[in-house]
Amino acid sequence: MAELLRARRTVLLDFDGPICAVFSSITDLQVATELVAIAGAEHLPQSVRAANDPFDVLRHAADHRDGESLVAIEARFRDLECAAVDTADPTPGAEEVLRALSARKYRVGVVTNNSAAAADRYLRRLGLRSTVGVIVGRPGTRVDLLKPSPFLLTTALRQLSVQPDDALFVGDSMSDVVAGHSAGVSCVALANKSGKAERFASLQPESTITSMLELLDALAV
Structure with a gap:
C-alpha cells in the first residue's frame, strides 16, 4: 500500500463507504x-x-x-x-486520511454515484471541503454513466489534469474496482464487510484493506 501511494500523487475516493455511511439515520x-x-x-x-x-x-x-x-x-x-448526510456516520479514519493527503499535497477527488451536492454538503459540514480538489457525482438522470462505467473517474482525472497511472482509487464495491480498472487507475478495495475480500479477489485490485485506518498508516510510512 505504501508503495502504491509513493508512486502516485493523486487519490480518488468513493464517497459512500470510504468517507461516510450516507444512509445512517435515514436508511x-x-x-x-x-x-x-x-x-x-x-x-x-x-x-x-x-x-x-x-x-x-x-x-x-x-x-x-x-x-x-x-x-x-x-x-x-x-x-x-x-x-x-446531515446525520451520516463518518467512516473511521476517513477524516484523518483526507487531512493527511491534503497535508502531503496529494491531489484528491471524490468520485461517487451519489449526488455531488450531497458529498459537498457532507464535506463542508465536517470542515473537509478544502481537502478535496474535485467532486464528481451522479450526472443527473444519466444512470448509464454511473460506476461501473469509467465516466466519473475519467471526468475527475480530466478535471484534476492527471493521467490514470498517477492515480489511485479507493472504493468499497465491485463496481468501483471495475470502473477504476476500466479508467486505467489502480484500485484499493475497501472490504469493510464480511465476505467482501473474497468477492474482490476475482477482480484483482492492486490492494485490499479492511479499514481506512490502514490507508492512514500507509501514508505515515
Missing part, C-alpha cells in the same frame, strides 16, 4: 420506499417495489419511465441524499 430502505411511491408502485415489478437500494429504483426508472418522471425521481433522490 436506504426509507429512501427506496419514497422513490417507489413517486414512481407509482402499481407500475413497478415486485422486485423493484421491494428494493432496499434506491439505485435499483432509479435504474428501473431510467430504463422504463418517461423523462419527466425520471427527473422527478432523481431530484427527490438528490434531496434525500442531502438530508441524509
Whole structure:
C-alpha cells in the first residue's frame, strides 16, 4: 500500500463507504420506499417495489419511465441524499486520511454515484471541503454513466489534469474496482464487510484493506 501511494500523487475516493455511511439515520430502505411511491408502485415489478437500494429504483426508472418522471425521481433522490448526510456516520479514519493527503499535497477527488451536492454538503459540514480538489457525482438522470462505467473517474482525472497511472482509487464495491480498472487507475478495495475480500479477489485490485485506518498508516510510512 505504501508503495502504491509513493508512486502516485493523486487519490480518488468513493464517497459512500470510504468517507461516510450516507444512509445512517435515514436508511436506504426509507429512501427506496419514497422513490417507489413517486414512481407509482402499481407500475413497478415486485422486485423493484421491494428494493432496499434506491439505485435499483432509479435504474428501473431510467430504463422504463418517461423523462419527466425520471427527473422527478432523481431530484427527490438528490434531496434525500442531502438530508441524509446531515446525520451520516463518518467512516473511521476517513477524516484523518483526507487531512493527511491534503497535508502531503496529494491531489484528491471524490468520485461517487451519489449526488455531488450531497458529498459537498457532507464535506463542508465536517470542515473537509478544502481537502478535496474535485467532486464528481451522479450526472443527473444519466444512470448509464454511473460506476461501473469509467465516466466519473475519467471526468475527475480530466478535471484534476492527471493521467490514470498517477492515480489511485479507493472504493468499497465491485463496481468501483471495475470502473477504476476500466479508467486505467489502480484500485484499493475497501472490504469493510464480511465476505467482501473474497468477492474482490476475482477482480484483482492492486490492494485490499479492511479499514481506512490502514490507508492512514500507509501514508505515515
